[in-house]
Amino acid sequence: MFLRKKHSLLHTLAFRLAVYYAVIFTVSSFLAFMIFYLIISSIIQDNRDQDLLGDLREFTAIMQNKGLEEAKSAALLETKGDGEHNSFIRFFTMNGQEIMSSDLSSWRNMKVSRLALSEISRGTDHVFETMHVQGRRHKARAVYGSIGDRLVIQIGEYLEDDEELLGVFRSVFSAIMIFIIPFATIIGLLMGRHALHGVEQVTQTAMNISTGDLEHRVSVNTNAEEITRLASTFNYMLDRINALVTGMRNMLDDITHDLKKPIARVRIMAEKNLLSSTGDDPYAASILEECDRLIQMIDTILDTSEAESGSTRLHMQHMDMAGIVRKAYELFFPLAEDKNLNFILDIPESCPMTGDIHKIQRMVANLLDNALKYTPSGGEVAISMKKSDQHVDLSIRDTGPGIPGDELPHIFERFHRGDKSRSEAGFGLGLTLARAIAVSHGGDITVHSIPGHGSTFTITLPDR
């Protein structure tokens, strides 16, 4: 149960805000550019059309005033002036018979729009047409119009300038868009970070508290009203928790003191009796033993509650985990030998880490106590240790009766004792305390058991 889980960046609110911001900003910039582009291109086309229409009016006037021949020569002059590459003029009869054209060497395979001709013959003043020019990059724009005598004139202009201007717009826009996407993402990230900074502070404080430090408070000096309210609510909650925990600690201290006082008296009376009497006093010896059991029980309950509530002040030191385990092995070895057990130790030479030595000793001893107690004569108890970058795993495997599946979830609960163990001594607190110690060190104890074959308890501690 490691508190600080690695959270993926993709799931943070700040990242999502940044993505939303980037998408909205990009899409709206794109839309703005599109609208601008459409307006510009329609203005350009409009100008071109007005230009063509002006030419059409000019030729209509020439035709009316000076006749067809004059119009033809004017057409040749006009196209020559603009350049035959850039414009052309053709004259048709109403049924599409071409009667004259300017130099069409740059305008290959030009069709006549039947649709336009029929519209003109029905009396429409002019018809615009945009067309592809064979073998050339850009399009052309042309106008058909009647110039009297059942004749139709077609004036066309090549759109190179217009389209190139629009092309420049397009490339400038795409260049800007390429910058806008990362820019918007960065701005979004910064904004998200800034907005969530207060939340991050609250999280940091909560983390510190989960390690038992109840004195921390969140700073309420933020610009955002929501964060300020969150922070002050959180602080209020901390005040309450702090008051409760302090009250509970004091109460536990008082109970301990008041309970231990009479026990201390009883114990010293029994001890004096035993030390001074010449023979054995069976009552005094029993009283003494029961006193010691009571003291142990009170201490274990207190240790467990303290470790579980996270209020233990751990006395963290550099220590050698392998050394502690080896010492425990030596301590329990004669016991295992007397019970005719195969007691195996397989651990690395050393394993430096940080922890509360006495608490770790107790946790290891409790598990060994259990394993040796429940393994029948002739069985096996094996200790093994694995060290990885992140944590240390200490496993204690026994060939005892094992734990039935329905009991497994409860073995770490207070005063829980399996049916098989009722005849043995113990308070049913050993495993609870061991686990509470592991958890208070940021680790955990897990158990794997096959009824009839044995159990394996594994202590996992973070390597700090």
Place this chain on the structure above:
Amino acid sequence: MRILLVEDDETLASFIESGLREAGFAVDHACDGETGLHMAVAEPYDAAVVDIMLPRLDGLSLIEQLRSEKNNIPVLILSAKRSVSDRVQGLQTGGDDYLTKPFAFSELLARIQALIRRNSGKSEPHTLQVGDLTMNLLTRNVTRGRTKIDLQPLEFSLLEYLIRNAGNVVTKTMIMEHVWDYNFDPQTNVVEVGVCRLRDKVDKNYETKLIRTVRGVGYVLEKET
């Protein structure tokens, strides 16, 4: 040897007092911190046993005032609080040792004797001897009579602890704490098994048995044979 006992629990105090008298000490008893401080300043004591929770002046303040007046009498603190930080605070204030209630009288006695011994500044001997049992701390040789006894490291430490407290009872808790550096008792009888092994090597083949069990209390290595 004169001991000052500052303890407000009358029953407990009377038992400690009589126990220490039987062990050969002269004992003065104060019921509150102020009286205790006056007595400690007025009379020359060899050691003081001071409870922390006292009426009128608490134990820690008492020690603080003693130390500020350059009084270096060795002090053993008694307290119901058993956390490491309480212990550290007690020792930092100027206490020389710390014992949590409820305690075994045998342990209190052993600690007082150790405090006085330390304070007297006698140099540590290289050889410990009780009866015909000899232990050399440098060569780690153990002999009984003329026979050499081979001991495992833990058995050696256990025997050394018993010899150092020869004549006094040592409890299981004391053995766990001083020989194995465990401040709790495992539920299984590791101490009994350990002492049993030691007996096999030290006492089994000899007429006079050195290690005696005091039922319910602990073990004692007999001084006089």
